[in-house]
Amino acid sequence: MERTGLSLLQGIQLWESAMEDAHDDVTAYFAWEEVLCRRVGQGHPPVVHLWRHPDAFVVGLRDRRLPQAETAMQRIRSGGTSVCVRPSGGAAVPLNPGVLNVSLIIPNPPGRLDIHEDFRLMVDLISRSLAPWSEAARAGEIAGAFCPGDYDVSIEGRKFCGIAQRRQAKALIVSAFIIVEGSGDALADQVRGFYDEASAGGAEGYPDVRSGTMASLQELAGVSSVRAYQASLFRLLQEEAGARLLLQEPSVPIDEVQVMTEKLRLRYDV
Numbered sequence: 001m002e003r004t005g006l007s008l009l010q011g012i013q014l015w016e017s018a019m020e021d022a023h024d025d026v027t028a029y030f031a032w033e034e035v036l037c038r039r040v041g042q043g044h045p046p047v048v049h050l051w052r053h054p055d056a057f058v059v060g061l062r063d064r065r066l067p068q069a070e071t072a073m074q075r076i077r078s079g080g081t082s083v084c085v086r087p088s089g090g091a092a093v094p095l096n097p098g099v100l101n102v103s104l105i106i107p108n109p110p111g112r113l114d115i116h117e118d119f120r121l122m123v124d125l126i127s128r129s130l131a132p133w134s135e136a137a138r139a140g141e142i143a144g145a146f147c148p149g150d151y152d153v154s155i156e157g158r159k160f161c162g163i164a165q166r167r168q169a170k171a172l173i174v175s176a177f178i179i180v181e182g183s184g185d186a187l188a189d190q191v192r193g194f195y196d197e198a199s200a201g202g203a204e205g206y207p208d209v210r211s212g213t214m215a216s217l218q219e220l221a222g223v224s225s226v227r228a229y230q231a232s233l234f235r236l237l238q239e240e241a242g243a244r245l246l247l248q249e250p251s252v253p254i255d256e257v258q259v260m261t262e263k264l265r266l267r268y269d270v
Helices: 005-009 027-041 069-078 115-129 184-198 217-221 226-241 254-268
Strands: 013-016 047-051 056-059 082-085 093-095 099-107 137-139 153-155 158-167 171-179
Touching: 005 099, 005 115, 005 226, 013 226, 027 047, 027 082, 027 099, 027 158, 027 171, 027 254, 047 226, 056 069, 056 184, 069 082, 069 184, 082 254, 093 099, 093 184, 099 115, 099 226, 115 137, 115 153, 115 158, 115 171, 115 226, 158 184, 158 217
Parallel strands: 013 047, 056 082
Antiparallel strands: 047 099, 056 093, 099 171, 137 153, 153 158, 158 171
């Protein structure tokens, strides 16, 4: 029988990276996933990676081309925030302890070209993990939200989750940021400030971020904490896909991660 939905993740492993110091380089998280994605393409079991950062600002590839992007990024860095340009799609996203990042690192079988299937898989995972609190999550672009896309996930018109992809030859990463705790409007203000500066007054080429379009799951559905949401996510993956929680980090050589971190900085960053 052909596997569909979350059963496609059968046997997936769960790994949560510890939240490090506020000055920890956020680029390293993306580098770690790049290296692990190569390993998955070589036969390593698929992994769900969960991570948070105390204070970071992640910029999209298109954002980096704005006329004053470098100046805006340096200003944010000067306040002690870790800043990087991510290799996947999407646009600017601020990170704090209330924002959970979830990445599905899975094989990319030959001939499988439907990228929308992978977005839908993540939407299904996020929506169903909210069942203890709400069944109102919907997918579709939310005008005025930051990091806009066809697979924004929202409740009653306010976005709490954005999804992006990074594809390699034999494996891929489907990543989501999920605003669980705190104020969605406060995060939107940060992103709007970045674009105001980075665009140098230009009228095109960046999202028009507006108040009232973003919210946390705490605000929308009464989710008490990141830990409470994670517990629901874990249960769903264990029940539907036989997922196994890892007690130690997947075997990813630290020297490869360090090399990849530097490559990503040189290729995309300031």
